[in-house]
Amino acid sequence: MGHAWGFGRYGGPEVQEFFDRPDPVPGRCEVLIQVDVAGVNPLDHLLRSGLVDGLDGGRPFPRVLGMEAAGTVLARGEDVIGLEVGDAVFGFALTGGGTYAETTVLSAPNTARIPAGLSTTVAATLPVAGTTAVDVLDQLSLTPGATILVNGVGGGVGLAVARLAVARELRVIGTGSTAKREHAEAIGVRFVDYTAENVTAAARAMVPDGFDWIVDLAGGSSLRSVAPLAQDPRNVISVGDISVSDLGGRFVERRTDRESLERSARLALDGLLAPVITAVHPLSGAPAALATVENGHTAGKVVIKVT
């Protein structure tokens, strides 16, 4: 039996609740883990609201929140390859187990061992934001000195994209609200504060010929206002807003397999993918942790330390 936090039906924060559940029994390709740390992501509240389908395994209510975690393998399904009981692992709960819980099941093909030297807390932030950032960089054709605008640089994915881009010797300009300036500048980003200046005018002054690439994390009207700053509309890539295709750009293609997790872990060990963890909550603080992310203005990554 383990304590968990989730929701009894689709809706807003009012449908969230703590409850106890028996430890899930791992399916053939799942591992049961003792959760040490769970990462918090915008996708969590989108799943709770019922706006996103097909990613929470269609399990009965109450469902547990959370898509990513790091912890220790307690049991494994009969078809699991390459993971053993006792291993420290990190990965995705793509089969609906939820990770804001003392124990959960992870999908084994979407789970990897935590390499020596990498902290469990950092590992827990890699499945969603870390691998997304790696996918974004993989999908841009880049030469050193290329210009990139990261729209929404201060959040979990934005800071990870910016960090990787700076390491590739790109010229990185990032947008965000005032509190994100310090985080962005600390990793070598030229920052545009959208609360204090006209973003398009400021960005155009910095890169008059237009950006080689625009990576969008903010979506909506913000995406539409920055998209014309790209030299070529096809060079606008969004991570959160599929309507980017209406502007001639494209939505990021995602990889969530073990190899991709292992690669993100190596980049983290090399210091090239160093998540900025701005808040660590206990499991009892899960409501506050998700509320921070749900308000849409998170700095870096928020995590829940369960054990």
Ligand SMILES: NC(=O)c1ccc[n+]([C@@H]2O[C@H](COP(=O)([O-])OP(=O)(O)OC[C@H]3O[C@@H](n4cnc5c(N)ncnc54)[C@H](OP(=O)(O)O)[C@@H]3O)[C@@H](O)[C@H]2O)c1
């Ligand atoms: N496709 C995928 O597999 C995938 C994977 C990961 C994430 N996502 C999506 O990608 C988006 C970003 O994810 P995330 O984890 O980085 O979210 P996050 O941590 O919540 O960060 C979003 C950032 O955008 C900033 N922002 C909001 N409005 C803005 C605006 N008008 N201009 C500039 N910045 C603005 C926010 O803070 P400030 O406004 O205070 O600067 C915040 O720092 C979300 O929509 C998420 O669902 C998709």
